[in-house]
Amino acid sequence: MRGAIAVLLAACLGACASTPPRNPLAQWHGSPNHNARSAQLIVLHQTEMDSAQAALLTLRTRNAQGRVSAHYLIGNDGRLYQLVSEDARAWHAGAARWAGLHDLNSASIGIELDNDGHSAFSEPQLQALLRVLADLTARLDIPRHLIVAHGDIAPTRKHDPGVLFPWPRLAQAGFGLWPRAVPAAPPPRFDPWLALRVIGYDLRDPAAAVRAFHRHYRASEGDAWEPEDAAILYDLQQQLLQLPPTAEPMATPSL
Template sequence: MLVPPFRDVPTRSTPLARLLLLSLLAVLLASCAHAPPRNPLAQWVPSPNHNAREAILVVIHATTQDSVEESLETLRTANSGGPVSAHYLIGRDGALYQLVAEDLRAWHAGPGAWGTISDVNSASIGIELDNNGTDPYPSEQIDSLLKLLADICKRNGIPREQVIGHSDMAPTRKTDPGAQFPWARLAQEGFGRWPHVPLTDPPAGFDPALALRLLGYSSDDHAAVIRAFHLHYRGIDSQAAVLDDEDARILHALLAKPGMQATNVGDSQEK
Protein backbone atom coordinates (compact mmCIF):
# COMPACT_ATOMS: atom_id res chain seq x y z
CA MET A 1 0.00 0.00 0.00
CA LEU A 2 1.29 3.44 -0.87
CA VAL A 3 2.16 5.78 2.00
CA PRO A 4 0.46 9.18 1.62
CA PRO A 5 2.84 12.15 1.49
CA PHE A 6 1.81 13.50 4.90
CA ARG A 7 4.95 15.59 5.27
CA ASP A 8 3.79 17.74 2.37
CA VAL A 9 0.48 18.60 4.05
CA PRO A 10 0.62 22.09 5.61
CA THR A 11 0.34 22.19 9.41
CA ARG A 12 -2.35 24.84 9.11
CA SER A 13 -4.22 23.25 6.23
CA THR A 14 -6.78 25.07 4.15
CA PRO A 15 -10.33 23.67 3.72
CA LEU A 16 -9.38 22.61 0.20
CA ALA A 17 -6.26 20.80 1.44
CA ARG A 18 -8.29 19.05 4.19
CA LEU A 19 -10.87 17.98 1.59
CA LEU A 20 -8.15 16.59 -0.66
CA LEU A 21 -6.56 14.75 2.29
CA LEU A 22 -9.87 13.24 3.35
CA SER A 23 -10.58 12.19 -0.24
CA LEU A 24 -7.16 10.53 -0.46
CA LEU A 25 -7.71 8.66 2.82
CA ALA A 26 -11.14 7.52 1.65
CA VAL A 27 -9.64 6.14 -1.58
CA LEU A 28 -6.88 4.37 0.37
CA LEU A 29 -9.32 2.85 2.82
CA ALA A 30 -11.60 1.70 0.01
CA SER A 31 -8.67 0.03 -1.76
CA CYS A 32 -7.83 -1.88 1.44
CA ALA A 33 -11.40 -2.93 2.15
CA HIS A 34 -12.48 -6.57 2.06
CA ALA A 35 -15.98 -7.95 2.44
CA PRO A 36 -17.17 -7.13 5.97
CA PRO A 37 -16.82 -10.12 8.33
CA ARG A 38 -20.18 -9.29 9.84
CA ASN A 39 -23.24 -8.05 8.00
CA PRO A 40 -24.65 -5.04 9.92
CA LEU A 41 -28.15 -6.07 8.79
CA ALA A 42 -28.01 -9.11 11.09
CA GLN A 43 -27.24 -9.82 14.73
CA TRP A 44 -23.79 -11.45 14.99
CA VAL A 45 -24.13 -14.80 16.78
CA PRO A 46 -20.88 -16.54 15.85
CA SER A 47 -20.62 -20.31 15.47
CA PRO A 48 -17.32 -22.22 15.68
CA ASN A 49 -18.67 -24.85 13.30
CA HIS A 50 -17.14 -23.75 10.01
CA ASN A 51 -13.99 -23.85 7.93
CA ALA A 52 -12.51 -22.05 4.95
CA ARG A 53 -14.11 -22.64 1.58
CA GLU A 54 -11.97 -25.19 -0.25
CA ALA A 55 -11.08 -26.05 -3.82
CA ILE A 56 -12.16 -29.45 -5.12
CA LEU A 57 -10.43 -29.36 -8.51
CA VAL A 58 -6.99 -28.50 -9.97
CA VAL A 59 -6.74 -27.01 -13.47
CA ILE A 60 -3.47 -27.26 -15.43
CA HIS A 61 -2.59 -24.56 -17.97
CA ALA A 62 0.14 -23.66 -20.43
CA THR A 63 0.93 -19.96 -20.54
CA THR A 64 1.37 -20.03 -24.36
CA GLN A 65 3.96 -17.31 -23.82
CA ASP A 66 7.73 -17.28 -24.26
CA SER A 67 9.15 -16.76 -20.77
CA VAL A 68 8.40 -16.80 -17.05
CA GLU A 69 9.14 -13.08 -16.92
CA GLU A 70 6.51 -12.36 -19.57
CA SER A 71 3.92 -14.53 -17.77
CA LEU A 72 4.65 -13.01 -14.35
CA GLU A 73 3.85 -9.65 -15.96
CA THR A 74 0.66 -10.93 -17.62
CA LEU A 75 -0.60 -12.64 -14.48
CA ARG A 76 -0.14 -9.55 -12.31
CA THR A 77 -1.31 -6.67 -14.46
CA ALA A 78 -4.36 -5.38 -16.30
CA ASN A 79 -3.02 -6.61 -19.60
CA SER A 80 -4.61 -5.84 -22.97
CA GLY A 81 -6.74 -9.01 -22.98
CA GLY A 82 -8.12 -8.22 -19.51
CA PRO A 83 -6.76 -9.16 -16.08
CA VAL A 84 -5.93 -12.83 -15.51
CA SER A 85 -4.12 -14.71 -12.78
CA ALA A 86 -3.37 -18.16 -11.43
CA HIS A 87 -2.46 -19.51 -8.03
CA TYR A 88 0.88 -20.87 -9.27
CA LEU A 89 3.31 -20.56 -12.17
CA ILE A 90 6.06 -23.11 -12.84
CA GLY A 91 9.08 -22.27 -14.98
CA ARG A 92 10.71 -24.64 -17.45
CA ASP A 93 13.54 -25.12 -14.94
CA GLY A 94 11.05 -26.15 -12.25
CA ALA A 95 11.08 -22.82 -10.37
CA LEU A 96 7.77 -22.41 -8.56
CA TYR A 97 5.99 -19.08 -8.07
CA GLN A 98 2.77 -18.42 -6.12
CA LEU A 99 0.69 -15.41 -7.14
CA VAL A 100 -2.65 -15.91 -5.33
CA ALA A 101 -3.42 -17.58 -1.99
CA GLU A 102 -5.17 -20.93 -2.39
CA ASP A 103 -8.25 -19.83 -0.45
CA LEU A 104 -8.84 -16.93 -2.85
CA ARG A 105 -10.45 -17.07 -6.29
CA ALA A 106 -7.86 -16.60 -9.05
CA TRP A 107 -8.93 -15.72 -12.60
CA HIS A 108 -7.55 -18.61 -14.63
CA ALA A 109 -10.42 -20.76 -15.85
CA GLY A 110 -13.00 -18.43 -17.42
CA PRO A 111 -16.26 -19.63 -18.99
CA GLY A 112 -16.72 -23.37 -19.19
CA ALA A 113 -17.74 -26.28 -16.99
CA TRP A 114 -16.59 -29.58 -15.59
CA GLY A 115 -19.26 -31.98 -14.40
CA THR A 116 -21.71 -29.93 -12.39
CA ILE A 117 -19.22 -27.11 -11.78
CA SER A 118 -20.12 -24.11 -13.90
CA ASP A 119 -17.94 -21.57 -12.03
CA VAL A 120 -14.61 -23.36 -12.19
CA ASN A 121 -12.62 -20.43 -10.76
CA SER A 122 -14.61 -20.65 -7.52
CA ALA A 123 -13.96 -24.37 -7.14
CA SER A 124 -10.40 -24.81 -8.33
CA ILE A 125 -6.71 -24.10 -7.96
CA GLY A 126 -5.03 -22.98 -11.19
CA ILE A 127 -1.47 -23.89 -12.14
CA GLU A 128 0.21 -22.24 -15.14
CA LEU A 129 3.21 -23.90 -16.78
CA ASP A 130 5.64 -21.78 -18.75
CA ASN A 131 5.19 -23.31 -22.21
CA ASN A 132 4.60 -21.79 -25.63
CA GLY A 133 1.90 -24.31 -26.47
CA THR A 134 4.01 -26.51 -28.73
CA ASP A 135 7.28 -27.33 -26.94
CA PRO A 136 7.72 -30.52 -24.90
CA TYR A 137 7.56 -30.06 -21.12
CA PRO A 138 11.03 -30.47 -19.49
CA SER A 139 11.31 -33.14 -16.81
CA GLU A 140 12.40 -30.51 -14.24
CA GLN A 141 9.11 -28.68 -14.78
CA ILE A 142 6.99 -31.82 -14.49
CA ASP A 143 8.88 -32.99 -11.40
CA SER A 144 8.12 -29.63 -9.76
CA LEU A 145 4.46 -29.91 -10.82
CA LEU A 146 4.16 -33.42 -9.36
CA LYS A 147 5.60 -32.23 -6.05
CA LEU A 148 3.18 -29.28 -5.99
CA LEU A 149 0.17 -31.44 -6.91
CA ALA A 150 0.95 -33.89 -4.12
CA ASP A 151 1.16 -30.98 -1.67
CA ILE A 152 -2.02 -29.25 -2.89
CA CYS A 153 -4.12 -32.41 -3.00
CA LYS A 154 -3.00 -33.52 0.46
CA ARG A 155 -3.53 -30.18 2.20
CA ASN A 156 -6.85 -29.43 0.50
CA GLY A 157 -8.19 -32.97 0.56
CA ILE A 158 -8.61 -32.94 -3.23
CA PRO A 159 -8.76 -36.46 -4.73
CA ARG A 160 -5.77 -36.95 -7.05
CA GLU A 161 -8.10 -37.82 -9.91
CA GLN A 162 -9.58 -34.32 -9.78
CA VAL A 163 -6.79 -32.82 -11.90
CA ILE A 164 -7.84 -31.64 -15.38
CA GLY A 165 -6.58 -29.45 -18.21
CA HIS A 166 -7.93 -26.06 -19.19
CA SER A 167 -9.03 -27.56 -22.53
CA ASP A 168 -11.10 -30.17 -20.69
CA MET A 169 -13.34 -27.57 -19.03
CA ALA A 170 -13.26 -24.97 -21.84
CA PRO A 171 -13.05 -27.08 -25.02
CA THR A 172 -14.52 -24.43 -27.31
CA ARG A 173 -11.97 -21.80 -26.26
CA LYS A 174 -8.79 -23.48 -25.06
CA THR A 175 -6.29 -26.15 -26.11
CA ASP A 176 -3.85 -25.86 -23.18
CA PRO A 177 -1.92 -27.56 -21.69
CA GLY A 178 -1.82 -29.12 -25.17
CA ALA A 179 -0.89 -32.36 -26.93
CA GLN A 180 2.64 -32.36 -25.48
CA PHE A 181 1.50 -32.40 -21.87
CA PRO A 182 2.50 -35.73 -20.23
CA TRP A 183 -0.80 -36.87 -18.71
CA ALA A 184 0.47 -40.47 -18.62
CA ARG A 185 3.41 -39.37 -16.43
CA LEU A 186 0.97 -37.63 -14.06
CA ALA A 187 -1.16 -40.75 -14.01
CA GLN A 188 1.83 -42.77 -12.75
CA GLU A 189 1.52 -40.70 -9.57
CA GLY A 190 -2.27 -41.02 -9.55
CA PHE A 191 -3.09 -37.53 -10.86
CA GLY A 192 -5.96 -37.20 -13.31
CA ARG A 193 -8.11 -39.97 -14.72
CA TRP A 194 -6.28 -42.47 -16.90
CA PRO A 195 -7.22 -45.80 -18.56
CA HIS A 196 -4.82 -48.01 -16.62
CA VAL A 197 -6.68 -51.23 -17.30
CA PRO A 198 -5.99 -53.08 -20.61
CA LEU A 199 -8.05 -51.58 -23.40
CA THR A 200 -10.83 -53.84 -24.60
CA ASP A 201 -13.77 -53.36 -26.91
CA PRO A 202 -16.77 -51.98 -25.02
CA PRO A 203 -19.95 -54.01 -24.85
CA ALA A 204 -22.79 -53.52 -27.30
CA GLY A 205 -24.81 -50.45 -26.47
CA PHE A 206 -21.86 -48.54 -25.01
CA ASP A 207 -22.50 -44.85 -25.63
CA PRO A 208 -19.21 -42.88 -26.04
CA ALA A 209 -20.99 -39.50 -25.98
CA LEU A 210 -22.60 -40.39 -22.67
CA ALA A 211 -19.23 -41.60 -21.39
CA LEU A 212 -17.70 -38.20 -22.16
CA ARG A 213 -20.40 -36.50 -20.12
CA LEU A 214 -19.92 -38.95 -17.25
CA LEU A 215 -16.22 -38.03 -17.19
CA GLY A 216 -17.14 -34.35 -16.80
CA TYR A 217 -17.04 -32.98 -20.35
CA SER A 218 -19.75 -30.55 -21.42
CA SER A 219 -22.26 -31.64 -24.04
CA ASP A 220 -22.51 -28.17 -25.61
CA ASP A 221 -20.12 -28.66 -28.55
CA HIS A 222 -19.41 -32.31 -29.38
CA ALA A 223 -16.65 -31.60 -31.94
CA ALA A 224 -14.79 -29.35 -29.50
CA VAL A 225 -15.11 -31.97 -26.76
CA ILE A 226 -13.70 -34.65 -29.06
CA ARG A 227 -10.71 -32.39 -29.80
CA ALA A 228 -10.17 -31.84 -26.06
CA PHE A 229 -10.46 -35.58 -25.40
CA HIS A 230 -7.88 -36.34 -28.12
CA LEU A 231 -5.50 -33.71 -26.72
CA HIS A 232 -5.75 -35.25 -23.26
CA TYR A 233 -5.94 -38.99 -23.87
CA ARG A 234 -4.23 -39.49 -27.26
CA GLY A 235 -1.73 -36.62 -27.38
CA ILE A 236 -3.01 -35.40 -30.75
CA ASP A 237 -4.68 -32.20 -31.89
CA SER A 238 -7.25 -33.71 -34.23
CA GLN A 239 -10.01 -32.22 -36.29
CA ALA A 240 -12.05 -35.41 -35.95
CA ALA A 241 -15.78 -34.87 -35.74
CA VAL A 242 -16.56 -38.38 -34.53
CA LEU A 243 -15.14 -40.75 -31.94
CA ASP A 244 -13.37 -43.81 -33.33
CA ASP A 245 -13.05 -47.36 -31.95
CA GLU A 246 -9.89 -46.52 -29.98
CA ASP A 247 -11.68 -43.59 -28.33
CA ALA A 248 -14.49 -45.95 -27.32
CA ARG A 249 -11.98 -48.40 -25.81
CA ILE A 250 -10.30 -45.58 -23.83
CA LEU A 251 -13.64 -44.24 -22.60
CA HIS A 252 -14.77 -47.71 -21.61
CA ALA A 253 -11.56 -48.25 -19.64
CA LEU A 254 -11.89 -44.86 -17.92
CA LEU A 255 -15.42 -45.67 -16.82
CA ALA A 256 -14.56 -49.26 -15.93
CA LYS A 257 -11.95 -48.10 -13.45
CA PRO A 258 -12.86 -49.24 -9.94
CA GLY A 259 -14.67 -46.53 -8.04
CA MET A 260 -15.39 -44.52 -11.18
CA GLN A 261 -18.63 -42.63 -10.82
CA ALA A 262 -20.25 -39.82 -12.70
CA THR A 263 -18.16 -36.90 -11.53
CA ASN A 264 -19.83 -34.39 -9.28
CA VAL A 265 -17.16 -31.79 -9.59
CA GLY A 266 -18.06 -29.16 -11.18
CA ASP A 267 -14.83 -12.23 -16.42
CA SER A 268 -11.93 -10.90 -18.45
CA GLN A 269 -12.45 -14.12 -20.24
CA GLU A 270 -11.01 -15.92 -17.23
CA LYS A 271 -13.02 -14.22 -14.47
Protein backbone atom coordinates in the same frame (compact mmCIF):
# COMPACT_ATOMS: atom_id res chain seq x y z
CA MET B 1 1.84 5.06 28.60
CA ARG B 2 2.98 4.54 25.03
CA GLY B 3 3.61 0.89 25.79
CA ALA B 4 0.12 0.43 27.22
CA ILE B 5 -1.43 2.09 24.17
CA ALA B 6 0.60 -0.14 21.87
CA VAL B 7 -0.55 -3.27 23.72
CA LEU B 8 -4.18 -2.12 23.62
CA LEU B 9 -3.96 -1.32 19.91
CA ALA B 10 -2.40 -4.69 19.17
CA ALA B 11 -5.17 -6.44 21.12
CA CYS B 12 -7.83 -4.53 19.21
CA LEU B 13 -6.22 -5.30 15.87
CA GLY B 14 -5.95 -8.96 16.81
CA ALA B 15 -9.59 -9.09 17.78
CA CYS B 16 -10.61 -7.42 14.54
CA ALA B 17 -8.51 -9.82 12.52
CA SER B 18 -10.12 -12.85 14.17
CA THR B 19 -13.71 -11.59 13.90
CA PRO B 20 -15.50 -12.59 10.68
CA PRO B 21 -17.08 -9.78 8.65
CA ARG B 22 -20.57 -8.98 9.90
CA ASN B 23 -23.28 -6.77 8.48
CA PRO B 24 -24.02 -3.96 10.97
CA LEU B 25 -27.61 -3.86 9.70
CA ALA B 26 -28.32 -7.37 10.99
CA GLN B 27 -28.30 -9.12 14.36
CA TRP B 28 -25.54 -11.71 14.50
CA HIS B 29 -26.70 -15.23 15.42
CA GLY B 30 -23.73 -17.31 14.36
CA SER B 31 -24.32 -20.83 13.05
CA PRO B 32 -21.70 -23.60 13.17
CA ASN B 33 -23.19 -25.13 10.01
CA HIS B 34 -20.64 -23.94 7.48
CA ASN B 35 -17.14 -24.58 6.25
CA ALA B 36 -14.51 -22.77 4.23
CA ARG B 37 -14.76 -22.69 0.48
CA SER B 38 -12.21 -25.16 -0.83
CA ALA B 39 -10.86 -26.36 -4.17
CA GLN B 40 -12.23 -29.59 -5.59
CA LEU B 41 -9.94 -29.98 -8.59
CA ILE B 42 -6.71 -28.70 -10.15
CA VAL B 43 -6.57 -27.11 -13.61
CA LEU B 44 -3.35 -27.14 -15.63
CA HIS B 45 -2.52 -24.37 -18.11
CA GLN B 46 0.39 -23.37 -20.30
CA THR B 47 1.42 -19.74 -20.57
CA GLU B 48 2.19 -19.67 -24.32
CA MET B 49 4.70 -16.90 -23.61
CA ASP B 50 8.46 -16.57 -24.05
CA SER B 51 9.48 -16.73 -20.40
CA ALA B 52 8.30 -17.16 -16.83
CA GLN B 53 9.10 -13.51 -16.15
CA ALA B 54 6.81 -12.39 -18.96
CA ALA B 55 4.09 -14.67 -17.60
CA LEU B 56 4.57 -13.29 -14.08
CA LEU B 57 4.02 -9.78 -15.40
CA THR B 58 0.82 -10.76 -17.21
CA LEU B 59 -0.51 -12.76 -14.26
CA ARG B 60 -0.01 -9.72 -12.01
CA THR B 61 -1.52 -7.22 -14.46
CA ARG B 62 -3.70 -8.24 -17.41
CA ASN B 63 -3.76 -9.67 -20.93
CA ALA B 64 -5.75 -8.61 -23.98
CA GLN B 65 -8.96 -10.04 -22.48
CA GLY B 66 -8.56 -8.43 -19.05
CA ARG B 67 -7.08 -9.25 -15.66
CA VAL B 68 -5.88 -12.84 -15.19
CA SER B 69 -4.08 -14.80 -12.50
CA ALA B 70 -3.32 -18.30 -11.28
CA HIS B 71 -2.45 -19.73 -7.91
CA TYR B 72 0.90 -21.07 -9.11
CA LEU B 73 3.33 -20.71 -12.00
CA ILE B 74 6.06 -23.27 -12.65
CA GLY B 75 9.02 -22.04 -14.68
CA ASN B 76 10.77 -24.07 -17.34
CA ASP B 77 13.66 -24.38 -14.86
CA GLY B 78 11.37 -25.90 -12.23
CA ARG B 79 11.07 -22.79 -10.08
CA LEU B 80 7.70 -22.57 -8.35
CA TYR B 81 5.98 -19.19 -7.91
CA GLN B 82 2.79 -18.57 -5.94
CA LEU B 83 0.64 -15.61 -6.96
CA VAL B 84 -2.70 -16.16 -5.19
CA SER B 85 -3.59 -17.71 -1.85
CA GLU B 86 -5.14 -21.17 -2.16
CA ASP B 87 -8.26 -20.05 -0.28
CA ALA B 88 -8.90 -17.22 -2.76
CA ARG B 89 -10.32 -17.27 -6.30
CA ALA B 90 -7.66 -16.87 -8.94
CA TRP B 91 -8.93 -15.75 -12.34
CA HIS B 92 -7.63 -18.56 -14.51
CA ALA B 93 -10.58 -20.67 -15.69
CA GLY B 94 -12.90 -18.10 -17.27
CA ALA B 95 -16.15 -19.36 -18.76
CA ALA B 96 -15.81 -23.09 -18.12
CA ARG B 97 -17.72 -26.17 -16.99
CA TRP B 98 -16.72 -29.52 -15.56
CA ALA B 99 -18.86 -32.27 -14.04
CA GLY B 100 -21.76 -29.93 -13.40
CA LEU B 101 -19.68 -27.11 -11.94
CA HIS B 102 -19.96 -23.72 -13.66
CA ASP B 103 -17.85 -21.38 -11.51
CA LEU B 104 -14.54 -23.17 -11.88
CA ASN B 105 -12.55 -20.26 -10.46
CA SER B 106 -14.27 -20.88 -7.13
CA ALA B 107 -13.80 -24.65 -7.26
CA SER B 108 -10.23 -25.10 -8.48
CA ILE B 109 -6.53 -24.42 -8.08
CA GLY B 110 -4.94 -23.04 -11.24
CA ILE B 111 -1.36 -23.96 -12.18
CA GLU B 112 0.34 -22.24 -15.11
CA LEU B 113 3.26 -23.99 -16.83
CA ASP B 114 5.90 -21.81 -18.47
CA ASN B 115 5.76 -23.07 -22.06
CA ASP B 116 5.61 -21.36 -25.45
CA GLY B 117 2.98 -23.79 -26.74
CA HIS B 118 5.34 -25.50 -29.19
CA SER B 119 8.08 -27.01 -27.03
CA ALA B 120 8.31 -30.10 -24.88
CA PHE B 121 7.87 -29.63 -21.14
CA SER B 122 11.20 -29.80 -19.32
CA GLU B 123 12.15 -32.44 -16.77
CA PRO B 124 12.73 -29.92 -13.94
CA GLN B 125 9.30 -28.43 -14.64
CA LEU B 126 7.58 -31.83 -14.56
CA GLN B 127 9.37 -32.80 -11.36
CA ALA B 128 8.23 -29.54 -9.75
CA LEU B 129 4.67 -30.14 -10.97
CA LEU B 130 4.59 -33.63 -9.46
CA ARG B 131 5.84 -32.27 -6.15
CA VAL B 132 3.22 -29.53 -5.98
CA LEU B 133 0.45 -31.92 -7.05
CA ALA B 134 1.45 -34.31 -4.25
CA ASP B 135 1.40 -31.43 -1.78
CA LEU B 136 -1.91 -29.92 -2.91
CA THR B 137 -3.88 -33.15 -3.18
CA ALA B 138 -2.73 -34.29 0.26
CA ARG B 139 -3.00 -30.99 2.10
CA LEU B 140 -6.23 -29.73 0.48
CA ASP B 141 -7.82 -33.19 0.22
CA ILE B 142 -8.30 -32.90 -3.56
CA PRO B 143 -8.94 -36.32 -5.19
CA ARG B 144 -5.84 -37.30 -7.15
CA HIS B 145 -7.84 -38.13 -10.28
CA LEU B 146 -9.26 -34.59 -10.52
CA ILE B 147 -6.34 -33.06 -12.40
CA VAL B 148 -7.65 -31.62 -15.67
CA ALA B 149 -6.59 -29.38 -18.53
CA HIS B 150 -7.81 -25.87 -19.23
CA GLY B 151 -8.84 -27.28 -22.61
CA ASP B 152 -10.95 -29.92 -20.86
CA ILE B 153 -13.05 -27.40 -18.93
CA ALA B 154 -13.31 -24.82 -21.74
CA PRO B 155 -13.19 -26.92 -24.93
CA THR B 156 -14.66 -24.26 -27.23
CA ARG B 157 -12.11 -21.62 -26.19
CA LYS B 158 -8.91 -23.24 -24.97
CA HIS B 159 -6.53 -26.05 -25.88
CA ASP B 160 -3.81 -25.78 -23.25
CA PRO B 161 -1.65 -27.40 -22.05
CA GLY B 162 -1.78 -28.92 -25.53
CA VAL B 163 -1.00 -32.22 -27.20
CA LEU B 164 2.64 -32.20 -26.01
CA PHE B 165 1.75 -32.34 -22.35
CA PRO B 166 2.74 -35.78 -20.94
CA TRP B 167 -0.43 -36.95 -19.18
CA PRO B 168 0.93 -40.54 -18.98
CA ARG B 169 3.81 -39.21 -16.87
CA LEU B 170 1.33 -37.81 -14.36
CA ALA B 171 -0.65 -41.06 -14.44
CA GLN B 172 2.48 -43.06 -13.57
CA ALA B 173 2.76 -40.92 -10.43
CA GLY B 174 -0.91 -41.47 -9.61
CA PHE B 175 -2.39 -38.17 -10.82
CA GLY B 176 -5.23 -37.65 -13.25
CA LEU B 177 -7.75 -40.06 -14.72
CA TRP B 178 -6.01 -42.31 -17.24
CA PRO B 179 -6.93 -45.55 -19.05
CA ARG B 180 -5.44 -48.77 -17.80
CA ALA B 181 -2.84 -50.61 -19.89
CA VAL B 182 -5.30 -52.92 -21.62
CA PRO B 183 -8.76 -51.34 -21.57
CA ALA B 184 -11.63 -53.82 -21.67
CA ALA B 185 -13.90 -53.81 -24.69
CA PRO B 186 -17.12 -51.89 -24.03
CA PRO B 187 -20.47 -53.70 -24.00
CA PRO B 188 -22.50 -53.69 -27.23
CA ARG B 189 -24.83 -50.82 -26.26
CA PHE B 190 -22.13 -48.63 -24.74
CA ASP B 191 -22.79 -44.89 -25.23
CA PRO B 192 -19.55 -42.89 -25.65
CA TRP B 193 -21.39 -39.57 -25.26
CA LEU B 194 -22.75 -40.58 -21.88
CA ALA B 195 -19.27 -41.68 -20.79
CA LEU B 196 -17.83 -38.36 -21.94
CA ARG B 197 -20.40 -36.58 -19.78
CA VAL B 198 -19.69 -38.87 -16.81
CA ILE B 199 -16.00 -38.01 -17.02
CA GLY B 200 -16.93 -34.33 -16.79
CA TYR B 201 -16.95 -32.86 -20.31
CA ASP B 202 -19.46 -30.21 -21.33
CA LEU B 203 -21.34 -31.53 -24.40
CA ARG B 204 -23.02 -28.33 -25.55
CA ASP B 205 -20.53 -28.33 -28.45
CA PRO B 206 -20.01 -32.07 -29.14
CA ALA B 207 -17.18 -31.60 -31.64
CA ALA B 208 -15.25 -29.39 -29.22
CA ALA B 209 -15.72 -31.96 -26.45
CA VAL B 210 -14.35 -34.75 -28.66
CA ARG B 211 -11.37 -32.58 -29.62
CA ALA B 212 -10.64 -31.92 -25.95
CA PHE B 213 -10.91 -35.63 -25.15
CA HIS B 214 -8.55 -36.51 -28.00
CA ARG B 215 -6.09 -33.80 -26.98
CA HIS B 216 -5.93 -35.17 -23.45
CA TYR B 217 -6.07 -38.91 -24.09
CA ARG B 218 -4.89 -39.42 -27.68
CA ALA B 219 -2.46 -36.46 -28.20
CA SER B 220 -4.41 -35.48 -31.30
CA GLU B 221 -6.89 -32.77 -32.32
CA GLY B 222 -9.52 -34.69 -34.30
CA ASP B 223 -13.22 -34.10 -33.68
CA ALA B 224 -14.47 -37.43 -35.10
CA TRP B 225 -14.59 -40.66 -33.07
CA GLU B 226 -11.62 -43.01 -33.55
CA PRO B 227 -11.66 -46.82 -33.28
CA GLU B 228 -10.09 -47.08 -29.81
CA ASP B 229 -12.05 -44.21 -28.25
CA ALA B 230 -14.92 -46.35 -26.99
CA ALA B 231 -12.61 -48.71 -25.07
CA ILE B 232 -10.78 -45.79 -23.48
CA LEU B 233 -14.01 -44.04 -22.51
CA TYR B 234 -15.51 -47.23 -21.11
CA ASP B 235 -12.40 -47.81 -18.97
CA LEU B 236 -12.38 -44.23 -17.66
CA GLN B 237 -16.09 -44.43 -16.86
CA GLN B 238 -15.60 -47.74 -15.01
CA GLN B 239 -12.74 -46.29 -12.98
CA LEU B 240 -14.94 -43.43 -11.85
CA LEU B 241 -17.79 -45.77 -10.95
CA GLN B 242 -15.39 -47.96 -8.96
CA LEU B 243 -14.04 -45.16 -6.77
CA PRO B 244 -14.33 -46.07 -3.07
CA PRO B 245 -17.32 -44.68 -1.17
CA THR B 246 -15.02 -42.45 0.87
CA ALA B 247 -14.07 -40.51 -2.28
CA GLU B 248 -16.61 -37.72 -2.44
CA PRO B 249 -17.99 -36.94 -5.92
CA MET B 250 -17.80 -33.50 -7.45
CA ALA B 251 -20.28 -31.24 -5.69
CA THR B 252 -22.98 -29.86 -7.96
CA PRO B 253 -23.78 -26.25 -7.10
CA SER B 254 -27.17 -25.70 -5.54
CA LEU B 255 -29.16 -22.53 -4.96
